[in-house]
Amino acid sequence: MATKVVVGILLCLLAFKSLVSGVQAPERHRFREEAQQCRLERIQARLPSRWIESEGGITQVWNEANEEFQCAGVAAFRNIIRPNSLSLPKYHSAPMLVYIEQGEGFLGLDFPGCTETYEAQSGPFSRSSRRIRGDKEEDKHQKVRKVCRGDMIVIPAGTVQWCHNDGGQDLVVVAFMDLNNDDNQLDLRVRSSYLASGVPREARRRAKADDLVNIFSGFNPEFLAEAYNIPLDLVKKMQEERGDGLIVKCDEEMSFMTPEEEEEELSESPFSRREEDSNGLEETICTARVQHNMNTQKEADVYSREAGRVNILNQLKLPILRFMGMSAEKGHLFANAEYNLHWSMTDHRLAYVIDGEAEIEIADDYGNQVFKERVSRGNMFVIPQFYPSFARAGQQGFEWITFKTSNQPMKSPVVGYTSLFRALPLQLLEQAFQITTAEAQQLKQTRNQHTFLFPPSTSTREVLLEKE
Known part of the structure; x- marks a missing residue:
């Protein structure tokens, strides 16, 4: 009798828990479900929708309210920084991947809770450096990174960032934001908080840039003067x-002080820092590697002498991505080469065209064609998860960067050596497509010498030779 009573109580508790979960779960996930309704009848290749002119350059922003951007939960912007100009310190509510498309300069990332690990001494024992002016006061700061074309930089949510162009040409920086990342508990909007300057109120109205504000403008001046103990x-x-x-x-x-210019012993090590200055994070985020160059041919993960190459950046190459839920891929197709028909199993993708042209086709998971366009430099388009896509480069080749919303992405190719058809029994293909054994064998073995990159087909080669 006692056993029956206990069992009855447990069943009641389980039923109550299920009822509560059933009521709360829809409400808890309602926003993300509504925000990510991927019912896309048409995907478009898009250019920036907002141009914000500044004294030292231009900020170009893609509209994150576009339905395909909302579907993927992503956003993007591009900064064109002129020589000897500075992109002011700011932070964002979502994690970012930043790609250096052109030029070179310095990038600063100030990780919260981390101490200054670079120190410029002044006095008789200081060493000379052409990066440190002699008339400057003693300075300490966190690491400043030299960046150049091809570099990908990982920026966690809330990390203060700034960038300076010390080269002779424009520094072009393309940034991808994962707004649907767990680190962002706000809505699917770009939120940029500036620690200096910002867009004046009237200019914000004209440029529709309500999100580009100076965070200090919202505080009482007397309060800030007291908090910082500084003059009004x-x-x-x-x-x-x-x-x-x-x-x-x-x-x-x-x-700026950098290891390339200053002796290594002037860069203070976390192990030599005084114990009272240590906060216990020096061997984690404070010293994490956040930079990787994706322009190196010798590090290509997929390479074909006739078709091109692909460089992949994931959590295995850059461990910090394990905590970010993001990754990237940079590809270069030769003239008229093809990128295998495939779909992504783990992530949404945001593709940005660096150079050249390509014809892109994308179908949705219902078999409807949602994208068929020739894309060119500066275009950006979304490829949602499980949407099959295919690319054929133009006469001048095709170079692109793809940002992904997974730290360990996986593709499923439809053609080639790792094609899903090769894994299916021959007889199954015969019955499924109502084809002969020879046709099923052809379907299994087609392109069996290639994986993801296909050289121009024989017919394409013949057309090119005729034109020559």
Whole structure:
């Protein structure tokens, strides 16, 4: 009798728990489900929808409210930073992957809770460096990274970032944001919080840039003066939203301490730091590697002498991506080469065209063609999860970067050596497609010498030879 009572109580508890879960779960996930309704009748190749002119460059923003961007939960922007100009310090609510499309410069990332690990000494024992001006005061700061074309940089959510162009040409930086990442608990909007300047209120209305604000402007000046223990005039300068915008022209040549210029012993090691200055994070995020160059041919993960190459960046190459849920791929197809028909099993993809042209076809998971366009430099388009896609390069080749919403992405190819057809029994193919044994064998063995990159077909080669 007692056993029956206990069992009855347990069943009641389980039923109550299921009822509560059934009521709460839909409400808890309602926003993400509504925001990610991927009912796309048509995907478009898009150019930036907003251009924000600044004294030192241009900020171009893709509209994250477009339905395919909402489906994937992603956003993107591009900064064009002119020589000796500075993209002002800011942070974002979502993690980012940043690709250096052109030029070179310095990138600063200030990780919360991490101490200054680079120190410029002044006095008789300091060593000379052409990166440190002698008339400057003693300075300490976190690591400043030299970046150049092909570099991919990982920026966690909330990390303060800035970028300076010290080269002779424009520095072009393309950024991808994963708005649907677990690190972002807000909505699927780009939220950029600037620690200096920002777009003035009137200019924000004209540029529809309500998200590009100076965070200090929302505080009482007297409160900030007391909190920082600084004069009120200095606080007003911190709060000022100047007309020079988000990228400013520097009054003088900027100088930063980097290991390339300064002796290694001047870079303070976490192990030599005084114990009272240590916060226990020095061997984790504070020293994590966040930079990887994707332009190196010798590190290509997929390579074909006739078709091109693909460089993959995932959590195995850059361990910090394990905690970010993101990855990337950079590809280069030769003229008229093809990228195998496939779909992604783990992630949405945001593709950006760096150079050249290609004809892209995408179908949805219902078999409807949702994209068939010739894309060119500067175009950006979304490929949702499980949507099959195919690419054929133009006469000048095709170079692109793909940002992905998974730290360990996986593809399923439909053609080639690892094709799903090769794994199916021959007789099954005969019955499924109502074809002969010879046709089924042809379907299994086609392109069996290739994986993802296909050289131009024989017919294409003949057309090219005729044109020559």
